Amino acid sequence: MSTLLHVEDLRVSFPTRTGVVEAVRGVSFALGQERLGIVGESGSGKSQTGRAIMGLTPQQAEIKAKRLEFSGIDLLKASQAERRALRGSRIAMILQDPKYSLDPVMTIGRQIVETLRTHEKVGKSEARQRALDMLAAVQIRDPKRVYDLYPHEVSGGMGQRAMIAMMLIAGPELLIADEPTSALDVTVQLDILRILDRLVIDRGMGLVFISHDLRLVSTFCDRVIVMYAGKIVEELKASELSQAKHPYTQGLLNCMPKIGESRHPLPVLDRQPEWLL
Amino acid sequence: VTPADTLVQAWAIDDTITLDPAESFELSPAEFLGNAYDMLVRLDINDTTKVRPGVAESWTVSDDGLTYTFKLKPGLKFASGNPITAADVAWSFERVVKLDKSPAFILTQFGLTKDNVAEKAKAADDSTFVFTVDKSYAPSFVLNCLTATVGAVMDSKLVLEHVAPVTPTDDYKFDNDFGNGWLKTGYAGSGPFKIRDWRANEILVLERNDNYYGDKPALARVIYRHVKESATQRLMLEAGDIDVARNLEPGDLEAVSKNAELTTTSAPKGTVYYISLNQKNENLAKPEVRQALKYLVDYDAIGATLIKGIGEIRQTYQAKGVLGALDSNPFTFDPAKAKELLEKAGLKDGFSVTMDVRNTQPVTGIAESFQQTVGQAGVKVEIIPGDGKQTLTKYRARNHDMYIGQWGMDYWDPNSNAETFTSNPNNADDGTVKTLAWRNAWDVPELTEKTKAALLERDNDKRAAMYKELQQAALDTSPFVLIFQQTEVAGLRGNVKNYKLGPNFDSNFVAPVTKE
Amino acid sequence: MSDTAMTRREWLLTDRPQSRMQARLGRTYLTWRRFTANKLAVIGLGIILLLLFVAATAPLLAPHSPYIGDLRNARLLPPSSTYWLGTDDQGRDILSRLIYGSRLTLQVIVLVAIIAAPIGLLVGTAAGYAGGWIDAVLMRITDIFLAFPKLVLALAFVAALGPGIENAIIAIALTSWPPYARIARAETLTVRNSDYISAVKLMGASPMRIVLRHIMPLCISSLIVRVTLDMAGIILTAAGLGFLGLGAQPPLPEWGAMIASGRRFILDQWWVAAAPGAAILIVSLGFNLLGDGLRDALDTRSGGQ
Amino acid sequence: MSSMENQTQARRANRRASAILKAVASFVVIVATTYLGLLAVTFFIGRVVPIDPVLAIVGDRAPAHVVERTRIEMGFNLPYYQQFYLYVKGVLQGDFGTSVLTTNPVMADIRRVFPATMELATVGTIIGAAFGIPLGVLAAVKRGSLADQIVRIIGLIGYSVPIFWLGLLALLVFYARLGWTAGPGRIDVVFEYTFTPITGFYLLDAVLNRDWAAFKDIFAHIILPASLLGYFSLAYISRMTRSFMLNELSQEYIVAARAKGLSETRIIWGHALRNAAVPLVTVIALSYAGLLEGSVLTETVFAWPGLGLYITNSLQNADMNAVLGGTIIIGSVFIALNLFSDLLYRLLDPRTRIR
Amino acid sequence: MTPALAIDKLRVVYDDFIALKDVSLTVAQGESFGLVGESGSGKSTLLRAVAGLAPVTSGTIDVSGQRLGKTRDKAFYRQVQMVFQDPYGSLHPRQTVDRLLLEPLDIHGFADTEKRIQRALDEVGLGSGFRFRYSHQLSGGQRQRVAIARALILEPSILLLDEPTSALDASVQAEVLNLLEQVRRDRKLTFVMVSHDLGVITHMCERLMVMQSGEEVERLQAGDLATRNVAQDYTRNLLVASEGFVRGG
Ligand SMILES: Nc1ncnc2c1ncn2[C@@H]1O[C@H](COP(=O)(O)OP(=O)(O)OP(=O)(O)O)[C@@H](O)[C@H]1O
Ligand SMILES: Nc1ncnc2c1ncn2[C@@H]1O[C@H](COP(=O)(O)OP(=O)(O)OP(=O)(O)O)[C@@H](O)[C@H]1O
Ligand SMILES: [Mg+2]
Ligand SMILES: [Mg+2]
Numbered sequence A: 001m002s003t004l005l006h007v008e009d010l011r012v013s014f015p016t017r018t019g020v021v022e023a024v025r026g027v028s029f030a031l032g033q034e035r036l037g038i039v040g041e042s043g044s045g046k047s048q049t050g051r052a053i054m055g056l057t058p059q060q061a062e063i064k065a066k067r068l069e070f071s072g073i074d075l076l077k078a079s080q081a082e083r084r085a086l087r088g089s090r091i092a093m094i095l096q097d098p099k100y101s102l103d104p105v106m107t108i109g110r111q112i113v114e115t116l117r118t119h120e121k122v123g124k125s126e127a128r129q130r131a132l133d134m135l136a137a138v139q140i141r142d143p144k145r146v147y148d149l150y151p152h153e154v155s156g157g158m159g160q161r162a163m164i165a166m167m168l169i170a171g172p173e174l175l176i177a178d179e180p181t182s183a184l185d186v187t188v189q190l191d192i193l194r195i196l197d198r199l200v201i202d203r204g205m206g207l208v209f210i211s212h213d214l215r216l217v218s219t220f221c222d223r224v225i226v227m228y229a230g231k232i233v234e235e236l237k238a239s240e241l242s243q244a245k246h247p248y249t250q251g252l253l254n255c256m257p258k259i260g261e262s263r264h265p266l267p268v269l270d271r272q273p274e275w276l277l
Numbered sequence B: 001v002t003p004a005d006t007l008v009q010a011w012a013i014d015d016t017i018t019l020d021p022a023e024s025f026e027l028s029p030a031e032f033l034g035n036a037y038d039m040l041v042r043l044d045i046n047d048t049t050k051v052r053p054g055v056a057e058s059w060t061v062s063d064d065g066l067t068y069t070f071k072l073k074p075g076l077k078f079a080s081g082n083p084i085t086a087a088d089v090a091w092s093f094e095r096v097v098k099l100d101k102s103p104a105f106i107l108t109q110f111g112l113t114k115d116n117v118a119e120k121a122k123a124a125d126d127s128t129f130v131f132t133v134d135k136s137y138a139p140s141f142v143l144n145c146l147t148a149t150v151g152a153v154m155d156s157k158l159v160l161e162h163v164a165p166v167t168p169t170d171d172y173k174f175d176n177d178f179g180n181g182w183l184k185t186g187y188a189g190s191g192p193f194k195i196r197d198w199r200a201n202e203i204l205v206l207e208r209n210d211n212y213y214g215d216k217p218a219l220a221r222v223i224y225r226h227v228k229e230s231a232t233q234r235l236m237l238e239a240g241d242i243d244v245a246r247n248l249e250p251g252d253l254e255a256v257s258k259n260a261e262l263t264t265t266s267a268p269k270g271t272v273y274y275i276s277l278n279q280k281n282e283n284l285a286k287p288e289v290r291q292a293l294k295y296l297v298d299y300d301a302i303g304a305t306l307i308k309g310i311g312e313i314r315q316t317y318q319a320k321g322v323l324g325a326l327d328s329n330p331f332t333f334d335p336a337k338a339k340e341l342l343e344k345a346g347l348k349d350g351f352s353v354t355m356d357v358r359n360t361q362p363v364t365g366i367a368e369s370f371q372q373t374v375g376q377a378g379v380k381v382e383i384i385p386g387d388g389k390q391t392l393t394k395y396r397a398r399n400h401d402m403y404i405g406q407w408g409m410d411y412w413d414p415n416s417n418a419e420t421f422t423s424n425p426n427n428a429d430d431g432t433v434k435t436l437a438w439r440n441a442w443d444v445p446e447l448t449e450k451t452k453a454a455l456l457e458r459d460n461d462k463r464a465a466m467y468k469e470l471q472q473a474a475l476d477t478s479p480f481v482l483i484f485q486q487t488e489v490a491g492l493r494g495n496v497k498n499y500k501l502g503p504n505f506d507s508n509f510v511a512p513v514t515k516e
Numbered sequence C: 001m002s003d004t005a006m007t008r009r010e011w012l013l014t015d016r017p018q019s020r021m022q023a024r025l026g027r028t029y030l031t032w033r034r035f036t037a038n039k040l041a042v043i044g045l046g047i048i049l050l051l052l053f054v055a056a057t058a059p060l061l062a063p064h065s066p067y068i069g070d071l072r073n074a075r076l077l078p079p080s081s082t083y084w085l086g087t088d089d090q091g092r093d094i095l096s097r098l099i100y101g102s103r104l105t106l107q108v109i110v111l112v113a114i115i116a117a118p119i120g121l122l123v124g125t126a127a128g129y130a131g132g133w134i135d136a137v138l139m140r141i142t143d144i145f146l147a148f149p150k151l152v153l154a155l156a157f158v159a160a161l162g163p164g165i166e167n168a169i170i171a172i173a174l175t176s177w178p179p180y181a182r183i184a185r186a187e188t189l190t191v192r193n194s195d196y197i198s199a200v201k202l203m204g205a206s207p208m209r210i211v212l213r214h215i216m217p218l219c220i221s222s223l224i225v226r227v228t229l230d231m232a233g234i235i236l237t238a239a240g241l242g243f244l245g246l247g248a249q250p251p252l253p254e255w256g257a258m259i260a261s262g263r264r265f266i267l268d269q270w271w272v273a274a275a276p277g278a279a280i281l282i283v284s285l286g287f288n289l290l291g292d293g294l295r296d297a298l299d300t301r302s303g304g305q
Numbered sequence D: 001m002s003s004m005e006n007q008t009q010a011r012r013a014n015r016r017a018s019a020i021l022k023a024v025a026s027f028v029v030i031v032a033t034t035y036l037g038l039l040a041v042t043f044f045i046g047r048v049v050p051i052d053p054v055l056a057i058v059g060d061r062a063p064a065h066v067v068e069r070t071r072i073e074m075g076f077n078l079p080y081y082q083q084f085y086l087y088v089k090g091v092l093q094g095d096f097g098t099s100v101l102t103t104n105p106v107m108a109d110i111r112r113v114f115p116a117t118m119e120l121a122t123v124g125t126i127i128g129a130a131f132g133i134p135l136g137v138l139a140a141v142k143r144g145s146l147a148d149q150i151v152r153i154i155g156l157i158g159y160s161v162p163i164f165w166l167g168l169l170a171l172l173v174f175y176a177r178l179g180w181t182a183g184p185g186r187i188d189v190v191f192e193y194t195f196t197p198i199t200g201f202y203l204l205d206a207v208l209n210r211d212w213a214a215f216k217d218i219f220a221h222i223i224l225p226a227s228l229l230g231y232f233s234l235a236y237i238s239r240m241t242r243s244f245m246l247n248e249l250s251q252e253y254i255v256a257a258r259a260k261g262l263s264e265t266r267i268i269w270g271h272a273l274r275n276a277a278v279p280l281v282t283v284i285a286l287s288y289a290g291l292l293e294g295s296v297l298t299e300t301v302f303a304w305p306g307l308g309l310y311i312t313n314s315l316q317n318a319d320m321n322a323v324l325g326g327t328i329i330i331g332s333v334f335i336a337l338n339l340f341s342d343l344l345y346r347l348l349d350p351r352t353r354i355r
Numbered sequence E: 001m002t003p004a005l006a007i008d009k010l011r012v013v014y015d016d017f018i019a020l021k022d023v024s025l026t027v028a029q030g031e032s033f034g035l036v037g038e039s040g041s042g043k044s045t046l047l048r049a050v051a052g053l054a055p056v057t058s059g060t061i062d063v064s065g066q067r068l069g070k071t072r073d074k075a076f077y078r079q080v081q082m083v084f085q086d087p088y089g090s091l092h093p094r095q096t097v098d099r100l101l102l103e104p105l106d107i108h109g110f111a112d113t114e115k116r117i118q119r120a121l122d123e124v125g126l127g128s129g130f131r132f133r134y135s136h137q138l139s140g141g142q143r144q145r146v147a148i149a150r151a152l153i154l155e156p157s158i159l160l161l162d163e164p165t166s167a168l169d170a171s172v173q174a175e176v177l178n179l180l181e182q183v184r185r186d187r188k189l190t191f192v193m194v195s196h197d198l199g200v201i202t203h204m205c206e207r208l209m210v211m212q213s214g215e216e217v218e219r220l221q222a223g224d225l226a227t228r229n230v231a232q233d234y235t236r237n238l239l240v241a242s243e244g245f246v247r248g249g
């Protein structure tokens, strides 16, 4: 299995009025054609890690890394144009909430075609056909109808599928999914995951799956990175999550109420200052 | 650049609201009508105390001074091609009297009524028109009045084709409008120019009348464009988009006169500017106060600045050049003298008073200057600015304290101004003759009588002397602080020749104008 | 930095204020710091303070009388060492008139700000929150006023109230509220169904209380921006009324009226209109910058990050 | 297809029809009440202005009896409610009365002055939007930069410099000194005899007449005042564009567009501005409506025979028929523009479309 | 004993969309009742209808035996309070915690505001350090605590909880859930709680109702879920989904 992505000592910091906020503080990992989960509580830097790889960090942010390499391309040295050419075509990212991440005034079909035609020279009708195929691939039952719908006219699950179609149409080698299902109903959630799973298996794509839901990540991913306050506190195989060593990971696993379990009160995380170091 | 056969003038023509000579009574239409219509007699612009023939070739006055017989020039034609007959003249008079619009009094003051007009203004034959007046007025007065645009000779045949039916009422007993509705924008005259087109506040086009009996105008047409701003007019003149600029203010006038490509021309007009003092105000009613205020205008400074080139200081109410005009400017800016007078009036510390000022130059500037200069004698003037019609409404209702305004002659005769400034037949609030004296509640029975008497003096010299006397009385006692007489100016392109402004707007003749 | 200053600052910036007073002061201080961090806003504030200062000390600052001029000798003089900004057509010193005129300008601004903005705010929020027929009626009235030619309306008000600068200002204020009402209504509509307004409703608050204490404060910041943006327009509307003889009474040195009367000399004596024009520009710039800065500083949401 | 589905479809169609009907009804009510309000307020204004309307017709020097007679002729002696009733009756029959100042029917006058204003306002708005939107976009994209500040200053000058001042200055420079444009007025007098207006929109008329010389001249005349008005609306449009753009640029879908690899140009113009266009339509419509009111000052300086001048002039002479007519026109324009911007809004924003 | 809350054939219609179709429900005094169902199934609408924030077209609501009319009076709000789903949207953005808590006291004319605010903050585990902060200066969990404090400060007997923890991290969720349990115990409150998380509902509630498109699907005891003793397919699907991802399914 070849390594697609190398991240070494990634740091993202934001200058603010009250000082510099370090959102990501030295994250390192490598990714092959696998499903890598990143978990952690809100604000732990999951999204910023993903965005830094994509090159989508806000302008004022400062990104540093010893190494940030995507299939042999040094992302830090790459020009804006080069990175733009990578985005969407070789690395793609699914954003959290379909409600806000689709352009409200453009039909879903056009948004998908737009990605395709940005990266490949294809004719209009061919682009349309491929978009329809893609929609079908993400299990949309009536692609022709959905193609002409506006984002507000579809449900959350459908929107998320459209988002996935939009990001996958150019056939990326690496997909970063930033909480792709947390805005969705539990039942729909599983549909989406199944689609992603298929794509990874069928296309041999690398997947970074960002989520705060440990249970989901543990059942879906191959490997899991646990982040706390911008750092990786632990990295382990998904199947071994229940044997996590770090008290933070353990705490996260424990504090969720489960059906058929009666723990009153629920155990809560007791954050230790040394975790921050 | 303007076409060679067209004279383009920029002028504020927004006061034109009708082109019917029987109705029109404002300045800009007077010029249009003066050029487009002919009257029995015209003012001689070379000697403004005289009249010259118009449609009439000659005239005689009966010994009793009651009957005026006009002999018409033979073979004249209206612009329409219809012949001009004495019947047209008679009908024109009848029309004015029966319509009874604003300027009708110029004719009706000679005793014409709706019932007797057919008798008193009638055609003896095709070329003889006889006009009978009720008193033996000074002939100069009668003839001067007939030069006004209200005396225009109308093409009766043409107008009668355009009359509109009207339901008679108590106030208007006739079943048609004598073509008034049509003539508001229409034309039925015989002057050197025809009125071709008028779009309110935009443009008025005069076109050469090929049926005119006299010297045909050199220019095919004269176009008036409505442009209000002096600065705009100046720019257009400099650029050559107009040939004549008519509303230049002193600063722009000066610039134009310095421009080698441009010339200027000017003529004193029969319009005087004055500040009036309402005698209903107890302070202003004091004779000393009236005189004191006359010493508190800085005539020289105003003359040298605010009205430079567009007016001349004049403290008597008759315009220069009118029969019997008194050329006397006894007052100078003299705060000490004024203070003395105020002290005599018991107003040592001055007093407060308001002044209604319409929002146009130069009156606003003069008012502000006046405000400062009277302040030197302790009089505090509060200026109440207002749009023209607004202050006028107030003025006519006698609700003002002080008012600054202008008065243009109704017709070129001393009686016009004498009557309004120094006669007030009934000073009651419901008085019907609302002269300027009435508007300022100046009750002067003696002067009123004298004014009337001057009308009947048939000897021109004696008549002139009587008017001078009246003006002197006004200088000494009237509540009118006369300031200046308007000079009309025009900036011209250098190639415009023979452009001459007359003493009145209806005598601003454009027919002689040529362009090189 | 001295010791006491440090402790005072610390007291202000403490994480746990002991009283509402301290908290309020601390917040004010923070807002101030946020505000002063914005250089442009400080420039804006400086301009406004300068305006206030000039207005307050006009008699001391003005080198000449603003009302008495020398018509004969000093008319329309170009800027010189005696008359820094030249003289106008009555021979009055333009600088002195500008200095005194700042008082009128302030008056215009204050009156409009305390009449038009509150009316607009009240009408807009009330309409937006109440909805239904109240909304319909209020918006109809707003529409009528909005659809009305401004000048006609102002003229009518002046006619009803009588001439004079105060009445002119009131007239302007009474005609300029409809856009504010629109803005306030739009903003109200976006918050009226929010959970935090529902929460206040659940506290048992009356609609009146909700509008006055919970919705209005939210609409104020965008209103401030809009009002400050409109300031120049308001000063100029005053001038426009002056054009029709309904504004300041001569010889009041109202800036707009000064430009209006100076326009006659624009071709040859440009400074007569340029000086008040520049004054208006600077003051509106000041308000604009101040308005933007205030919005940013007052907006606690964006300010905290 | 099941009958059930048919039924729901019929119901939906029914519902839509009733929704449209409701919208139309409420629109009619809104328009009617607004008009009535406009009429009533204008009429009231006509009564409170301390100007004697008769004066405008007969002049200052008219004898007293003529004044009185004219007053009666014009119906000013009637009680107010009767005057109002008569007026409304006339209006309902399409008769707006006669302007005493121009002696024309008010409708005829308006047919003449309104196209003049509308032509000017249209060209002005086009200029304002054509420059204001890109400037606003630039300012938003380069927020806080020098470019942003410059755009702000440009806008502010547009706000704070009196238009008559700027107008004269522009005339001086571009007309008098440089000779780039034509002077005041709508068209040269040269065309007085050859050019016949058809619609009153001279540019359009020139095209209809295929009179290209006239077109050139008309264009040369309109460009200066229109640019001036355009500058005025530019100030406002650029400011609003900036704030709408800032709002859109902070949205999540912009991040998504970047993630797709789109170029910045495409993101800004294709996505952000496309979304900002939705509220911008209203802004532009409002500023257009403002220009349509007619700017008395511009019209004075440029000797433009437009609506603003007409209304002001009428008002100053208490020519209430004309004022009422003008007000109604402006009210109609306002309502129409509101409606139009609403429709456009719906067109631009799929979320508000009725499906 | 009269039930704390009795709802009978409640119907809510927005424009022409029926959000709630004749739902009936009784909750005993001191009971904790759960509502689950997919998004848009009408859970929030039910709570909002009780609170007087949704347009009721038909049906009745009784609170402690008292029939509610169209409008709610102040007294009602002392009895029933609600905590909203989104802690980011339910606190006024321009008000400090102090002001937020003062408002209800002020409306109801309480005298000892100082003490009550202090106590309310203590109760939800927020020190006085948070008192003068704005909501944007608080984390999600802290916000939700403030919202709970605000709801409790009027000492209501019924608390309507609309997904009070769904916007929070698991770790914070646990804290808030514990807090809710504790106040319920201390104050003998009646809870009606909405959640899409079956785990949370079974943890907190004794009885629950499953909803779908505005209608009741079935009504269960908390234990039934653990034992998978459910009758409806829809509920079964929910149960399966909450287990996590199963590959190759
Ligand atoms: N533009 C910014 N300026 C300053 N700080 C920021 C900015 N964007 C993010 N941060 C900070 O960076 C940190 C990490 O944010 P990030 O979005 O990566 O968290 P996350 O793990 O994705 O959380 P969540 O689960 O809530 O999405 C947070 O503390 C956040 O406050
Ligand atoms: N104000 C409203 N106007 C119109 N429709 C509404 C309104 N509020 C809610 N609805 C509709 O009513 C239905 C039920 O909404 P509700 O908020 O009760 O769902 P929910 O079960 O709470 O969903 P979620 O889990 O997403 O919060 C939804 O389809 C929603 O679109
Ligand atoms: Mg995130
Ligand atoms: Mg809900």
Ligand code: NI
Binding pocket: B001, B241, D182, D183, D187, D188, D217
């Ligand atoms: Ni030209």
